[in-house]
Amino acid sequence: MAEITLKSLAHTYLSDPKSPEDYAIREMNHVWHQGGAYALLGPSGCGKSTLLNIISGLLEPSSGDVLFDGERVNALPPEGRNIAQVFQFPVIYDTMTVYDNLAFPLRNVKTPEARVHERVMEVADVLELTAQLKRKAKNLTADEKQKVSMGRGLVRDDVSAILFDEPLTVIDPQLKWKLRRKLKEIHQRFEITMVYVTHDQLEASTFADKIAVMYEGQVVQFGTPRELFETPNHTFVGYFIGSPGMNFFDVSFRDGRVLADETELSVGPGVRRAIEGARSTNVKLGIRPEFVEVHEAPVEGGMEAVVEHAQDLGTYSIVYLRLGDTPLKARIEEDQAVPVGRAYLRFPDERLGLYVDEFRVEIDHE
Numbered sequence: 001m002a003e004i005t006l007k008s009l010a011h012t013y014l015s016d017p018k019s020p021e022d023y024a025i026r027e028m029n030h031v032w033h034q035g036g037a038y039a040l041l042g043p044s045g046c047g048k049s050t051l052l053n054i055i056s057g058l059l060e061p062s063s064g065d066v067l068f069d070g071e072r073v074n075a076l077p078p079e080g081r082n083i084a085q086v087f088q089f090p091v092i093y094d095t096m097t098v099y100d101n102l103a104f105p106l107r108n109v110k111t112p113e114a115r116v117h118e119r120v121m122e123v124a125d126v127l128e129l130t131a132q133l134k135r136k137a138k139n140l141t142a143d144e145k146q147k148v149s150m151g152r153g154l155v156r157d158d159v160s161a162i163l164f165d166e167p168l169t170v171i172d173p174q175l176k177w178k179l180r181r182k183l184k185e186i187h188q189r190f191e192i193t194m195v196y197v198t199h200d201q202l203e204a205s206t207f208a209d210k211i212a213v214m215y216e217g218q219v220v221q222f223g224t225p226r227e228l229f230e231t232p233n234h235t236f237v238g239y240f241i242g243s244p245g246m247n248f249f250d251v252s253f254r255d256g257r258v259l260a261d262e263t264e265l266s267v268g269p270g271v272r273r274a275i276e277g278a279r280s281t282n283v284k285l286g287i288r289p290e291f292v293e294v295h296e297a298p299v300e301g302g303m304e305a306v307v308e309h310a311q312d313l314g315t316y317s318i319v320y321l322r323l324g325d326t327p328l329k330a331r332i333e334e335d336q337a338v339p340v341g342r343a344y345l346r347f348p349d350e351r352l353g354l355y356v357d358e359f360r361v362e363i364d365h366e
């Protein structure tokens with residue numbers, strides 16, 4: 001078991017990189033603490049698999065260090081790192097039985113047979129593979145094969161960490177939910193550091209205590225699902241987390257007013273001061289659809305908006321609005337009427353985020 005530290009780590013697949021865009025991993029520092037259940041979340045191509053392969057030793061980083069419990073392991077091959085990795089597609093021996101497949105990683109490190117038996121039975125039980133133990137792996141369904149593959153990753157309890165690279169991609173949707181819960185249960189039972197790569201926010205937040213959100217080769221935020229939702233550090237996190245994502249407005253300060261395009265926004269003095277003081281032309285205000293206050297009639301401090309349409313999603317609706325030229329979405333609960341034609345909006349100050357050059361900055365509300 002280990003704490004995994006990534007120190008000034010960067011990676012490029014090019015021999016002559018010239019700009020930050022040439023890097024699959026841009027210089028980063030990051031710590032995965034011993035025993036944590038983590039997710040690495042981001043869109044396709046942001047560098048998740050590259051990072052995982054650097055941790056497991058399948059790939060050597062272009063610069064920087066990988067440390068396990070403070071020891072530099074850059075030169076150690078995967079077998080020397082004591083890491084288990086579960087891939088998107090099953091990695092199993094078709095001609096072996098399920099039992100022998102699960103026993104393989106243990107026998108490989110000369111584990112006594114009594115202990116092999118104990119662990120295989122325990123993992124098979126958790127993954128509901130006990131009835132299949134005597135079957136040849138080639139006769140299993142795709143789902144069962146992937147469960148065996150996961151079992152092979154989980155069977156050793158002496159590994160430094162288990163890395164999962166989108167392990168549920170080939171699994172039937174109904175089973176996915178169940179397996180994610182199982183993984184969480186296994187994590188709680190065995191307390192092994194687990195890093196779970198996915199591009200699915202639901203998958204990340206049901207599995208992980210903390211999520212590292214990756215964007216263009218950088219971890220732009222490392223936080224609990226709640227932190228990512230309530231205080232996204234970067235506009236990308238705002239867009240990517242939540243359904244629908246956060247609303248953003250390009251804002252400027254002119255003649256004492258805060259403007260989104262040419263429309264004046266009604267904001268408190270702290271927000272106004274922060275926008276006035278921002279030293280960039282790339283300034284955005286962000287607010288989640290859940291936190292936009294929607295009124296049918298004019299209210300004090302309310303901004304008049306056009307209601308374009310609404311989407312009824314059962315227990316709530318998403319209302320598509322336009323404030324001047326700026327589109328935005330608001331979520332309203334089923335007990336509230338959906339406004340028709342016009343609506344009056346308020347943005348509670350404490351729910352607004354200010355983003356300068358895409359990163360969140362603190363607002364002093366005093």
Ligand SMILES: Nc1ncnc2c1ncn2[C@@H]1O[C@H](COP(=O)(O)OP(=O)(O)OP(=O)(O)O)[C@@H](O)[C@H]1O
Nearest residue numbers: 013023024042043044045046047048049050051199
């Ligand atoms: N072997 C390689 N050679 C050259 N470029 C690569 C190689 N592998 C990945 N890349 C590039 O590095 C960047 C990061 O890719 P990576 O596979 O790590 O992202 P990812 O987030 O895991 O994406 P996905 O979810 O699609 O697997 C991408 O621009 C990709 O095209």
